[in-house]
Amino acid sequence: MYRPDEAGKPRPSQATHDHRAASERGSLLDLLSSDVQQAAPPVDRPASFQQRSQSSPDPAPLQSSAPQLRDSGYFPGLSDIGAIGVDDIIRWLRDGLFWIVVAVVLCTAAALAYAVTATPRYAVYTDIVVDPSNLNVVSDDVFTSNPQRDAQLLEVESKLRILTSRNVLSRVIEQLRLTEDPEFVKPSTFGSLKNLFSSKAEQRADNELAAMRALSERVEARREERSFVVVMKVWSEEAAKAVTLSNAIVAAFEQELFQSAAESAGRVAQNLNARLDELRHNVTAAERAVEDFRRKNGLQSTNDGQLVSNQLSNQLNTQVLDAQQRFIQAETRYRHMNDAIVQGRTASASEFESVNMTNLREQYNLLQQQIASMQRTYGERHPRLVSSRSERATLEAAMADEARRILERAKADMDREQQAFAALRAKASDEKSNVFADNEAQVQLRDLERDARAKAAIYETHLARAQQIAERQQIDTTNVRVISRALPPNSRSWPPRTLILLAGGAIFGLALGIGLAVTLGLWRFLRGRRPVAA
Structure with a gap:
């Protein structure tokens, strides 16, 4: 049958x-x-699918592979997968409505549970202008500024990296004592047991490492495009703590930049100070060589830098000229006196000047007046006239003796001036030879002095620069300015609001339920068989 x-x-x-x-x-x-x-047991197929299969022939590729697919009994419906339509999908969704509702409920409940139990995050933002050009406090600073824009952007990026560096974060951890904050150092299950076998230093190091990791995850920084503005984002579980962390990081960033510049300037000053000892020794040796050469050659300088021998030679030349003038004057005076004595003009010659000669001339002139008066009154042989003439002869002899004494004194003055002139001229001649020798020695002395001055100039330059850099360490020239400080946020940044989470959970559950219903329907379709004919 x-x-x-x-x-x-x-x-x-x-x-x-x-x-x-x-x-x-x-x-x-x-x-x-x-x-x-x-x-394989027989499985009934829907009448619609049977009718669709009888009315429309299968595509050529499926017909060619149908004999092989029908031989595979695990997915008997794989050969008819191209015949799936919208009605099949709607039927699968209707059959899987229970799973869709379950998925929506479960995802919504999970979103609600996450909204209630999730740790909130409060993010704050701080805008900082990092100008690559430092403040021009001193004319020749240790650090030079590059006017090229690419180099300036690289410098800003480097400072941006410093903002989130471990040095800055370590300052914040130490300042705010984050190693004692449970938000950053969360107690572990076996933490108490581990502390029994570790020292306090190891515990402190572990806490600092945990706080460093937690804080580094909470800090982000980026540079705005085509600007020197850096935006720093910091989040925390508390709004006030997020603001405190942001302000502390900015302060630590400024301190780190200042300390970095100060340490760099300190290294330069230290190197200069180490070089100063050698320069000081060189300057001392050069100046000592100058003084030893002066002492060895007897070169003495005045306040204006002139050699004493040159100055002495000039003075001797001046004295020689003065002595020569005095000798000439004394010789001229002596000759005039001698001529006056020879010519008998002792009474009237002006060269003979002395107190006795003046008295004798006054007596002689008075006696001459008396003799002239007597000659007019008395005769030539009057006794009084004879006595006056005899007295006049005595005065003339006394004036002649006085003139001879003055002449001898003038002769002595002339001889003395002549001797002085000769001595000064000889001394000036000797000193001139010394001047020539000193000038030759001064050539070498000037060479030594130039060397000493050059070394002293280098030493003074390094000394002034070292002192200037040492003072530069105390000056903060970093041009970093906060243009927008962090403000407490009005709402948390994560997780979103509960209503948004519930809506998202419901949408995700709906999509998951639909996917599950379609997957189950497709599975039944692939595992199904053609319906039995009546």
């Missing part, structure tokens, strides 16, 4: 023949497929 459900079954002889043929071909997969196909 023929049954409709036996139309798709192979007869025993046919199955045996197929099995033998498969054995002859040596394909184990074909053998397994035929066995599974014989053991």
